[in-house]
Amino acid sequence: MKKKYQQFQELCCLCPCFLELKCLVGVVFLDAMTSQKAKTVLTLNAEAVDSLKDGINFKKSPEDGKCYIIYKNSDGLRACKNQCKHQGGVFIKDIEDLDGRTVKCTKHNWKLNVSSMKYVNPPDSFLQDELEVEILEDGGLQLVELSPVDPWLADPREPQELQEGEVKVTYLTHACMELQLGQKRFMFDPWLKGPAFARGWWLLHEPPADSMDRLCAADLIYISHMHSDHLSYPTLRDLAERRPDVPIYVGDTSRPVFWYLEQSKVKLTNINVVPFGVWQNIDEHLRFMILMDGVHPEMDTCIIVEYKGHMILNTVDCTRPNGGRLPEKVDLMMSDFAGGASGFPMTFCGGKYSDSWKADFIKNERKKLLNYKATLVRSLQPKIYCPFAGYFVEAHPSDRYIKETNHKNSAEDLNALINKFAPEIKTWTPKPGAVLDLGLALKDPNNR
Ligand code: FES
Known part of the structure; x- marks a missing residue:
């Protein structure tokens, strides 16, 4: 099913992204015959x-x-x-x-x-x-x-009982989670060092000291989109020196995630571009599926990971993941929560952009986001919900004004809202290094 990159140059000629992809080395496109369109x-x-x-x-x-x-x-x-x-x-x-x-x-x-x-x-x-x-x-x-609208329904699998220690989810920092699924280790969105967006964002939490070792030991890595708090070249440069052939998976977005790979001089040799809405089988128990964002299908994605019939849904930064159509009652759902990711309106001044106008605007936007996330989680009824991917800070001294004014939602506020309206959904607000044992948590939600 895998096709080598050289064979894809012909196919890419038909595609508008060819100019950006033709010089990438080590990029493999997986079969897109039955992908979601x-x-x-x-x-x-x-x-x-x-x-x-x-x-x-x-x-x-x-x-x-x-x-x-x-x-x-x-x-x-x-x-x-x-x-x-x-x-x-x-x-x-x-x-x-x-x-x-x-x-x-x-x-x-x-x-x-x-x-x-x-x-x-x-x-x-x-x-x-x-x-x-x-x-x-x-x-x-x-x-x-x-x-199709709900491609995860293809080839359904009955959930099997999970043993203690069989599935462990470890929060590292920002959007970076490590999933241990049986014998496999799956890493999401590794941003472990350096700033993102030039020097605009910095990690709020120091990742655990062994994070880079964990990343280098991963069996597979998912990178949701090209933003530098998810696709971190400083992190990938270190990774490439130790594990250039680690399998990395990205969605088949029309704006390629790794458009800058060659210029970056980072040598990663096993990047796989995955069609949307198609299960990727890793072993007999583990598979995953990448879905597109409804609002930014050209660049943003989310993922469902399934192990022994248990689903983990990570909607990352998607504004409207898969057009709002998502699996219900998954075992674990994770999503962003913070807001405040745009430079608007805090970097604007003059005219109507007074401090009070800006404060009102972001307060409103934050509230809308909080309500949207709470409503989405409530409607999908995951067994456990974890807000993440919002742990950044505008720490550079020249960004002090933005840091002091660009308030963000807290994960605790979102979880409190969910607990209020959907007390049956358990929430998890991890700090770096925190581990969720999914098998234990499903048997007894108070035991994580
Ligand atoms: S087709 Fe029967 S109610 Fe609409």
């Missing part, structure tokens, strides 16, 4: 977007005549196909719904609330598959369909 089904220009009214909007594609529903409110836009889950009937406005959120199927009167994408008749029944809404730079938008 993102397809644009409807495009609206800026004028059409401006004319969308609050509430329900019915739209038709001029290309193929297919119909879509776009719901607009102060939180933004949601969209789906105008196609009933029952037997494919077409929805029309439900005149009995005074709130303007519900549509009614013309075939057998099923009703769908498009503000929540839940069917209300039959009650508590189905969820409508959502389309991704991508806002374009010119003010237009695209509706994007992921297909």
Whole structure:
């Protein structure tokens, strides 16, 4: 199934990323024949977007005549196909719904609330598959369909009992976790030394002293995306000197994760570009699948790791992982939590960008992120949830103003919110070196 890079030069000629990939050495593309695809089904220009009214909007594609529903409110836009889950009937406005959120199927009167994408008749029944809404730079938008929507359901495996010590999750620092899964060690997003984003971000936590040894001993490494707090060349340079052939896996994003590899002079010889939504079998018990982000499919990814039928979901920094469609009731879910990752608006001044405007803005953004994460976790019902990938600080002296004003969410605040609304979900807030024994924790959530 593996194809050598040289054989892929031909394929890459067909792909717009060829210019960036053609000189990479040691990059292997894994078979993409059955991968998950993102397809644009409807495009609206800026004028059409401006004319969308609050509430329900019915739209038709001029290309193929297919119909879509776009719901607009102060939180933004949601969209789906105008196609009933029952037997494919077409929805029309439900005149009995005074709130303007519900549509009614013309075939057998099923009703769908498009503000929540839940069917209300039959009650508590189905969820409508959502389309991704991508806002374009010119003010237009695209509706994007992921297909298949839930590829992890392919070839399901029954969970087997885990022994004590069989699956251990060790938090190292920021987004770097080590998973020991039977005899294999799987490392996520190793940023272990040096700053990220030039000298803008620094590790908040010192990683454990043996972190680099652990990284060099890994059987496989996943790098979620190209941002330098996940793809850390200072870390990879040290790794390459000791383990140049360590298998590294990245998603097949249109903006390649390792676009800078050759210029960096870091010699890594076993980089594998993985198609989206396809299980990668590592041994008889261990497999993983990389999924794309719905908002930034060109560069951001997340991952499901499965060992003996137990799933670990890491949504990393994704804004809307896999378009919001994710496996429920996984054994462990981890995600970012902090916010404050952008230089906006703290690096702006003058005009409306007063200190109080900026403080209000980031307070609002942080609150929205906290609520979104809590809602997502609550809806997915993982057995254990761990916020991570937000442990950075703008420590350089020249960034003191940003450090003092760019407040971030705390992992404890998010966990408190989750504990309040979903007490059955156990939360884990690790410090560097902390270990979760998954087998023990599943038997007794208070025993980690
Ligand atoms: S097809 Fe929609 S209710 Fe039957």
